[in-house]
Amino acid sequence: EVQLLESGGGLVQPGGSLRLSCAASGFTFSNYAMNWVRQAPGKGLEWVAGLSSSSYSTYYADSVKGRFTISRDNSKNTLYLQMNSLRAEDTAVYFCAKDHAAAAVWLFDSWGQGSLVTVSS
Amino acid sequence: EILLTQSPATLSLSPGERATLSCRASQSVSNDLAWYQQKPGQAPRLLIYDASNRATGIPARFSGSGSGTDFTLTISRLEPEDFAVYYCQQRSSWNTFGQGTRLEIK
Numbered sequence: 203e204v205q206l207l208e209s210g211g212g213l214v215q216p217g218g219s220l221r222l223s224c225a226a227s228g229f230t231f232s233n234y235a236m237n238w239v240r241q242a243p244g245k246g247l248e249w250v251a252g253l254s255s256s257s258y259s260t261y262y263a264d265s266v267k268g269r270f271t272i273s274r275d276n277s278k279n280t281l282y283l284q285m286n287s288l289r290a291e292d293t294a295v296y297f298c299a300k301d302h303a304a305a306a307v308w309l310f311d312s313w314g315q316g317s318l319v320t321v322s323s
Numbered sequence: 324e325i326l327l328t329q330s331p332a333t334l335s336l337s338p339g340e341r342a343t344l345s346c347r348a349s350q351s352v353s354n355d356l357a358w359y360q361q362k363p364g365q366a367p368r369l370l371i372y373d374a375s376n377r378a379t380g381i382p383a384r385f386s387g388s389g390s391g392t393d394f395t396l397t398i399s400r401l402e403p404e405d406f407a408v409y410y411c412q413q414r415s416s417w418n419t420f421g422q423g424t425r426l427e428i429k
Contacts, residue, residue: 239367247359247367247410247420297366308414309357311378313366 206314224298232276235301240294255304327421346411355415
């Protein structure tokens with residue numbers, strides 16, 4: 203059974219930084235692209251960033267480009283999201299989502315339960 | 324950016340009834356459209372991909388149809404556990420989600 207477990211969320215001041223982690227199990231992590239998708243309180247889903255299985259290709263939404271960095275450690279079966287220069291509008295639950303192929307094809311077939319990030323002074 | 328418009332915003336039905344949810348794209352996405360279900364406090368779950376293919380473990384009462392710009396998710400006979408928010412997503416050009424349709428108990 204695929205399991206994705208996010209951690210690292212919390213309260214951070216505007217302009218601050220936070221790193222999210224997603225521990226994966228139940229599948230061969232190194233064979234699949236991975237993504238982060240967020241959901242602001244009471245709002246819809248917004249894709250944030252994606253990364254191919256080998257880390258060769260990275261992709262970002264315009265709203266986070268230059269501030270967020272997605273990465274992975276295939277030896278630890280873990281996905282990361284480094285978030286810098288955080289803004290109030292980054293407040294959301296951040297979901298880790300497994301892609302359907304090694305390359306990013308944007309088909310999210312498994313999701314973690316999410317990690318809440320709150321940006322506030 | 325391809326915009327997806329879902330309708331209605333809220334759908335009120337009773338268990339046992341048929342639900343029809345719509346998703347319209349601002350330009351053709353071929354059949355690169357997926358549907359996700361999200362219950363309160365839970366992660367989304369993939370239901371349908373490539374417009375009409377059910378994901379693993381999804382009951383047969385869920386079906387998807389359409390191509391190009393107009394898509395439909397149909398739930399043939401609503402079960403109590405089907406009341407949730409449904410999102411469509413296109414992956415033809417980058418990827419974007421619709422704003423969601425809330426399916427509530429009447």
